[in-house]
Structures are given as C-alpha cells and as structure tokens.
Amino acid sequence: MLTHEFSVPEPSSGVREGDVEFRKPRATPLQTPSYLTEYYWWAYAHPLAVRVFERDWLINAILWGNYDRLRRHALDALGPDYSGRTLQVACVYGDFTHQLIDRIARGDGALDVVDALPVQIENLKRKLGPQRRARPQLMDSASLEFADETFDRVTMFMLLHEMPSTWRRRTLAEAARTLKRGGRLVLMDYARPNALHPLRYLFQPVLWALEPFALDLWREPLETFYAGLPLKAEVPRRTFFGGLYQLVVLEKV
Numbered sequence: 001m002l003t004h005e006f007s008v009p010e011p012s013s014g015v016r017e018g019d020v021e022f023r024k025p026r027a028t029p030l031q032t033p034s035y036l037t038e039y040y041w042w043a044y045a046h047p048l049a050v051r052v053f054e055r056d057w058l059i060n061a062i063l064w065g066n067y068d069r070l071r072r073h074a075l076d077a078l079g080p081d082y083s084g085r086t087l088q089v090a091c092v093y094g095d096f097t098h099q100l101i102d103r104i105a106r107g108d109g110a111l112d113v114v115d116a117l118p119v120q121i122e123n124l125k126r127k128l129g130p131q132r133r134a135r136p137q138l139m140d141s142a143s144l145e146f147a148d149e150t151f152d153r154v155t156m157f158m159l160l161h162e163m164p165s166t167w168r169r170r171t172l173a174e175a176a177r178t179l180k181r182g183g184r185l186v187l188m189d190y191a192r193p194n195a196l197h198p199l200r201y202l203f204q205p206v207l208w209a210l211e212p213f214a215l216d217l218w219r220e221p222l223e224t225f226y227a228g229l230p231l232k233a234e235v236p237r238r239t240f241f242g243g244l245y246q247l248v249v250l251e252k253v
Contacts, residue, residue, distance in 0.1 A: 030138055033116055035164050039212060050123045059094040063158075064199070066241050071096050073240070074157050074188040075103060077249045082107030084152035089141045089175065090159045091120040097128065100155070104133055112151075114139035142170035149180045160225070161190045161214035168216070168225050176229045179252045185231060191239055191246035192218040199244060222248050 036045055043049055053059070060067040071094070078086070082104045088097060091113060104111050111134045115121050124136045139145055141159075154175045160168050175185055190207075193200040207214040222237075231250040238247040 030116065030140060033140060033142070033167060035162075035167065035213075036117060040162060044117055044120060047119055050119060053093050054123065054127075056094050064241060064244070066245065067094060070188055070240065070245055070247075071099060071157070073238070073247055074155060074186055075099055077186045077247060078153050078155055078184065079103060082109045082153075084109050085150060086111045087146075087151045087154045087175075087178065088113045089154065089156045089171065091115040091117075091124045091136070092157050096157055097124060097134065101128070101133055109133070109152075111135065112137060112146075114141060114144065116140045142167050142174060144174045144178055146178045148177055149183075150178045151183060152180055153184045153186070154179050155186045155188075157188050159189070160187065160222070161217050162211060164213050165216060165225070168213075172226045172231075173229055176226070176231055176252060181252055183252050184234065185250040185252070187222065187246075187248040187250070189222070189246060189248075190214055190217045191222075191243055193244040194242045197242040197244065199242070203244075217246075222246065226250070 032045070041049075043053060056067070063070060074096075078100075084107075086100070086104055086109055088100060088111060091097070097111075097113060101111060113124060113134060113136045115124070115136070116139065118138060121136045121138050124134075128134050128136070156171075156175070160171070163171060179185060193203075204215065204218075223233075230253050232253050234249045234251040239245065240247070
C-alpha cells in the first residue's frame with residue numbers, strides 16, 4: 001500500500017448577504033490535487049479520459065453491473081425532500097447528476113457540483129446543457145469555498161476511495177462544515193466484501209494497482225475517517241453486492 005502525506009490549504013469562507021452567498025475571489029489559480037495528476041491522470045485528468053469513460057455501459061461494467069442500483073439507493077437516501085441547496089462533491093461519469101437534477105426539480109431546489117479538474121467541469125457542463133438548477137464549479141473538495149452551513153444535503157458517490165487518507169478526512173470535514181445542522185450527508189463507496197465473495201481475492205490486486213487508496217476502505221470502517229466531526233449515523237450502514245459497496249447516511253448534529 002502506498003502512503004503519502006499532503007499539505008492541504010485552509011478553506012476560505014464565503015460571504016452571505018441575505019439569502020445569497022458570494023464566494024470570495026480566489027487569490028491564486030486552483031492547484032490540482034497532486035494525487036489526481038499522479039494516480040488518476042488516466043481516468044480523470046487527461047482530456048482523452050472523458051472520451052473513454054463517459055459511457056454508461058462502461059461505468060456499469062466497472063461497478064460489476066451495479067451502477068443503476070447504487071445510484072438509485074444513493075439518491076433515495078438524499079430524499080424525499082429536495083428543496084433548498086444540494087452539493088454533489090465531484091463530477092460523476094454517467095447520468096448520476098441528471099438523475100439528481102430531476103429529483104431536485106420536484107422540490108424546487110438548487111444543485112452545486114464541485115470538482116478540482118477543469119476537464120471534468122467542462123464535461124459536466126456539456127452533458128447538462130443550460131440546466132438552471134445545476135452550478136458546476138471548479139473547487140477542491142478539501143478546501144470548499146462556501147460559507148459554513150450552506151447546504152441542506154451533500155452527496156459523494158464513489159469518491160472517497162480515490163483519495164489518500166489526508167484528503168479523505170479533510171473532504172469529510174469540509175462537507176460537515178458546509179452542511180446545515182440537521183442536514184444529511186450521503187456516502188456511497190467501496191467496502192470490504194464478505195469472506196466468501198470471489199471478488200475479495202480477484203479484485204483486490206486490481207484496486208491495488210489502479211486505485212491504491214481504495215483498500216483503505218477494506219481495512220478500516222468509513223467512520224474512522226469522520227471520527228470527531230459533528231456527524232452521526234442517521235440509519236444503519238447498508239451494504240450491496242456481497243458487501244463490496246456500502247451506503248452510509250449521516251446527519252449533522
């Protein structure tokens with residue numbers, strides 16, 4: 001397992017005026033997190049990655065045929081009330097954001113989507129078209145440029161396993177900071193599969209080679225990474241596909 005320590009800048013807060021939030025202008029251009037360019041250039045950072053991976057059938061294959069199921073459960077966990085503001089942390093290949101917008105539209109809410117890679121933001125803008133309820137923004141998840149308690153709900157879909165431990169903890173801390181008291185944080189990600197699951201032994205070397213931080217979520221429970229934050233489990237953790245995936249729903253207290 002490769003382990004690295006990263007220095008993450010302190011988050012800057014937004015400024016509120018009435019019900020409108022104004023982001024402080026960024027003093028310097030956003031620096032792409034080093035783990036993305038070092039380990040995930042082939043999947044997200046390279047312009048050709050979008051052409052390769054932006055295919056629903058491929059995303060479904062990568063998730064062993066579980067994409068529709070996992071997306072549905074993650075979105076269901078955010079509802080049923082989608083009014084107010086929702087934050088999606090990281091752009092997602094496939095139609096996850098489209099499905100989220102459809103649900104938000106029923107509750108007259110708004111959606112912010114943040115990602116640290118310009119190529120991913122531009123890809124999402126192309127996919128969405130002129131969607132008034134979605135605001136894609138270039139931003140590091142470990143240093144969000146939103147004021148405290150901005151959002152009613154936050155979601156991370158298959159994101160945390162891609163991050164080194166330092167970034168993962170800071171991303172969860174930023175989600176908790178920008179979430180309103182009583183708001184909901186929904187996490188869908190990998191987990192350690194059951195002992196008799198064949199992928200426990202076949203998939204492990206693949207993850208080690210291509211996603212070196214993913215096995216953190218096999219070794220430690222997800223709550224390890226948000227310990228000490230004002231978050232509590234709203235419902236018991238759910239697992240899918242023999243334990244390979246987990247859904248964690250948290251409430252800010």
